[in-house]
Amino acid sequence: MDLRISSSTAPLSGAGLARRAATPQAEGNEVGFSSALKGALQSVSAAQNHSSALQREVQMENPSVSLEETMVAIQKAQVGFQATLNVRNRMVQAYTDIMNMQV
Template sequence: MKANMIDSSRIDAMVAQLKTAAAHAQGAASPLNGADVAGKADKPNFADALTASLNQVNSMQSRAEQLGKRFALGDDSVNLSDVMIAGQKANIAFQATVQVRNKLVSAYHDIMNMQV
């Protein structure tokens, strides 16, 4: 792979993760949360998808913290590379979450500033 080329396998993997998260959030609908009485689910609920994503970021950060603690306590089953990779994954997920939040806040401000 060249340094200036985009790795399409990573993009495909990320798209697959997004589809999985969306399917997971859509499957979590109940009659009280966006599904009609007949059992058919409505369109995916944004709040459920956002909550699922935030929970996933939180679990990544918790896992990275636990691995770091275990490594610091001398657990032989935890490698330094595992700790560093988990920390970087949690960091990237958090940064992506902050960027999504910034875009949502920007969109909210744009909508509120519109002339009616």
């Protein structure tokens, strides 16, 4: 059994997009909130797909895929999904607050 954890334990790639959205890029190639959110959602989806693929390989007893690597991928996907869910809940709450304001 391989007990080494691969170096693919980097944080989600979409996490830094929200910080970069505040500063427009040169030459009219601006990164807005919607594209930052889209990138974050795509990275969460990719993490979930990767963890599902690793789970399938572990279930098929592929010797090149370790259980530890699979568990780390599952946790990454779960953390990313929870963060996405919190962002969605806060956006819905902000929308509700704005709609309930009296003008």
